[in-house]
Amino acid sequence: MTSISAPVEAPPARPARTPRNVGRLRVDRKGWLFVGPFLAVFALVFLAPIVYAVWLSLFREQVFFGGTEFVGLDNYAAVLGDAKFWESFFRVLLFLVVQVPVMLGLALVAALAIDSARLHAAGFFRIVVFLPYAVPAVVAALMWGFIYGDTFGLAADLNELLGRKAVEPLSGDWILLSIGNIVTWEFVGYNMLILYSALKVIPNDLYEAAAIDGAGTFRTILSVKLPAIRGAVMIATIFSIIGSFQLFNEPNILRSLAPNAINTFYTPNMYAYNLSFGGQQYNYSATVAIVMGVITAIIAYVVQLRGSRKGA
Amino acid sequence: MSPTRRSRQVAIVLATALATALSACSSGGDGGTAPGGATGTQDAVDAALREGGEITYWSWTPSAKAQVEAFQQEFPNVKINYVNAGTGNDHYTKLQNAIKAGSGAPDVAQIEYQALPQFALTGSLVDLGQYGFNDFQDDYTPSTWNSVKVGGGLFGLPQDSGPMALFYNKELFDKHAIAVPKTWAEYVDAARKLHAADPTKYITADTGDAGFATSMIWQAGGKPFTTDGKSVKIDLQDEGAKKWTSTWDQLVEEKLVSTIPGWSDAWYKALADGTIATLALGAWTPGVLESSVKGGAGKWAVAPLPTYDGGTPVTAENGGGGQSVLKQSSKPALAAGFVRWLNNGNGIKPFLESGGFPATKADLDSAAFKDKASPYFGGQQINQVLTAAAGQVVPGWSYLPYQLYANSIFGDTVGKSYAAGTSLDPGLADWQKALVDYGNQQGFTVNG
Numbered sequence: 001m002t003s004i005s006a007p008v009e010a011p012p013a014r015p016a017r018t019p020r021n022v023g024r025l026r027v028d029r030k031g032w033l034f035v036g037p038f039l040a041v042f043a044l045v046f047l048a049p050i051v052y053a054v055w056l057s058l059f060r061e062q063v064f065f066g067g068t069e070f071v072g073l074d075n076y077a078a079v080l081g082d083a084k085f086w087e088s089f090f091r092v093l094l095f096l097v098v099q100v101p102v103m104l105g106l107a108l109v110a111a112l113a114i115d116s117a118r119l120h121a122a123g124f125f126r127i128v129v130f131l132p133y134a135v136p137a138v139v140a141a142l143m144w145g146f147i148y149g150d151t152f153g154l155a156a157d158l159n160e161l162l163g164r165k166a167v168e169p170l171s172g173d174w175i176l177l178s179i180g181n182i183v184t185w186e187f188v189g190y191n192m193l194i195l196y197s198a199l200k201v202i203p204n205d206l207y208e209a210a211a212i213d214g215a216g217t218f219r220t221i222l223s224v225k226l227p228a229i230r231g232a233v234m235i236a237t238i239f240s241i242i243g244s245f246q247l248f249n250e251p252n253i254l255r256s257l258a259p260n261a262i263n264t265f266y267t268p269n270m271y272a273y274n275l276s277f278g279g280q281q282y283n284y285s286a287t288v289a290i291v292m293g294v295i296t297a298i299i300a301y302v303v304q305l306r307g308s309r310k311g312a
Numbered sequence: 313m314s315p316t317r318r319s320r321q322v323a324i325v326l327a328t329a330l331a332t333a334l335s336a337c338s339s340g341g342d343g344g345t346a347p348g349g350a351t352g353t354q355d356a357v358d359a360a361l362r363e364g365g366e367i368t369y370w371s372w373t374p375s376a377k378a379q380v381e382a383f384q385q386e387f388p389n390v391k392i393n394y395v396n397a398g399t400g401n402d403h404y405t406k407l408q409n410a411i412k413a414g415s416g417a418p419d420v421a422q423i424e425y426q427a428l429p430q431f432a433l434t435g436s437l438v439d440l441g442q443y444g445f446n447d448f449q450d451d452y453t454p455s456t457w458n459s460v461k462v463g464g465g466l467f468g469l470p471q472d473s474g475p476m477a478l479f480y481n482k483e484l485f486d487k488h489a490i491a492v493p494k495t496w497a498e499y500v501d502a503a504r505k506l507h508a509a510d511p512t513k514y515i516t517a518d519t520g521d522a523g524f525a526t527s528m529i530w531q532a533g534g535k536p537f538t539t540d541g542k543s544v545k546i547d548l549q550d551e552g553a554k555k556w557t558s559t560w561d562q563l564v565e566e567k568l569v570s571t572i573p574g575w576s577d578a579w580y581k582a583l584a585d586g587t588i589a590t591l592a593l594g595a596w597t598p599g600v601l602e603s604s605v606k607g608g609a610g611k612w613a614v615a616p617l618p619t620y621d622g623g624t625p626v627t628a629e630n631g632g633g634g635q636s637v638l639k640q641s642s643k644p645a646l647a648a649g650f651v652r653w654l655n656n657g658n659g660i661k662p663f664l665e666s667g668g669f670p671a672t673k674a675d676l677d678s679a680a681f682k683d684k685a686s687p688y689f690g691g692q693q694i695n696q697v698l699t700a701a702a703g704q705v706v707p708g709w710s711y712l713p714y715q716l717y718a719n720s721i722f723g724d725t726v727g728k729s730y731a732a733g734t735s736l737d738p739g740l741a742d743w744q745k746a747l748v749d750y751g752n753q754q755g756f757t758v759n760g
Binding site for chain 2: 172
């Protein structure tokens, strides 16, 4: 707010404190009229849910005997010492460390290929690679679930062809990989578009200068294109980190096909969901959500900090 | 009006609201511990039906729509808003959310026997004893009546029942010259024989299902859950449970059961093409096979559930449920009237027509029902087997007061044993531990 009202006050020369100045302050109050609607919506849809979640996290309600008691930070202590929570957290962390680089690498290659102007029907490829993003995550997970099925799915056909159980995408050992594959399929196109649009705004003179200096295709990519899209890569990375920590749809849908490979606390989000709707532990669920939100914010911030420092 | 007076009025309104909320909470708490149960007469219900009104009904049963239409024809002054809020857990999640929110719940809801204690003990349901419905006790099989009684109160009327039987693919059994098993030991032998003869075929599919496991423990004579007010006892390693695992472990460890998850598309397909040879499930299974496994027509047959000693036939209930009136209802007497019509009146006819398996003795005993030949089952009079099973249910079973939660974490614990192909006993012990912890957190005193 201060940054908005400050320039209004700034331009005129500042006289000493006069009654006129006080009057100007009163005029400023009219500004509330203009920011009011925004503030109301902002408070209702952003602040209120967060405040409510924090409020919830400070209590413990017993659904059966109707008792609600204030427990302070007990829920937080419980989450931090909850082996299930940390198991789910480290699972998505592993997912992030493996899946995000693969996905962004593929997206980068796709973006550079489409940008290279050597590809025939670049527009067609762009649309097709982007298309999976338009498929709702639930539908995508269902579709891949059919493909993964080792009784009747594509996996079954493959195993039959090879004459042994070579692929078991829905078994406990494979399932994280299988989910990673779905998420990569879904989001390569989206990230490609972010990177491609960044490539599009690189000024032509840079390319000209590179050509005059005798830079080849790969040299141009390394010295011109990649440094120019660093910001976009940063954004894509942060989106992907948040997306990984919020992993929910894909494992939740696949659970009906792989009930013993995916448990109720497979990801932090699934844990919070099942605490709430399976166990009616709303307070503890809110605490899990808040802790996870804070961890996500910290990691995203650290990554951003490191990214911008390198750029400087 | 002076400001102070106004604020005092506001304070009174707030205090009243708070008191109402608190009393709602406390009545919720006492619901399960109150001894005895309400008594009364059906006069209020009859009056409410004459007066009419509008109520909402949530159900996913296949007969619900036809029943609502028939009811409205009989009682034109009553309007029923029928809503299918989802199947199983989806339905319960919505119901719990509406109850938690304090508004938006239906007047009448379908609630399965295993879920009923949870809703009854949280004080969400009306004790139908106050409308004199306890008089209906003799109309129902003992096991279903026992299932709607919680802590002395009557929290619904039974609609269907699911005495277990063995549904088997007769064509496949004949092809491999396998006799229909009468004991569980024979069942395990049949599993070995079938899988050896054709490695793509399995005696059954089981990836771990809480409903199935509890029913099997029930049949084996186990009583793992006992509730007395706030005190709960859990013993998933009692004699019955061990009896079941000692049989079932052989199937799991020797990988003789298919790992196709139940109720998935692959499961239905496997039931049609013989990949899965038998189902030990409730008496509602024929309806499922007829509607979703059309390719199995003419192949399937029904036999009594195998037993452990081959002696007196015993079985357990699997699934089934009834209709309950919610505390949130503004017209509980009218809602109770609808429930009475559904499960103790003319509503039973459309229910039977849509393939339902009743809980009422008169309908189970009627010759027309018993002797009906089923075309899907190759003309077998399946209800002869199924109605006999209804009278052979082991008495004295009860579910946990938080069975829905228990079922939701079955895969986290026992599922591990299934996935690893090892004995189910450590899995059951894990399940028990998780259930003890949860119960104690929720204010029960749980031993286990």
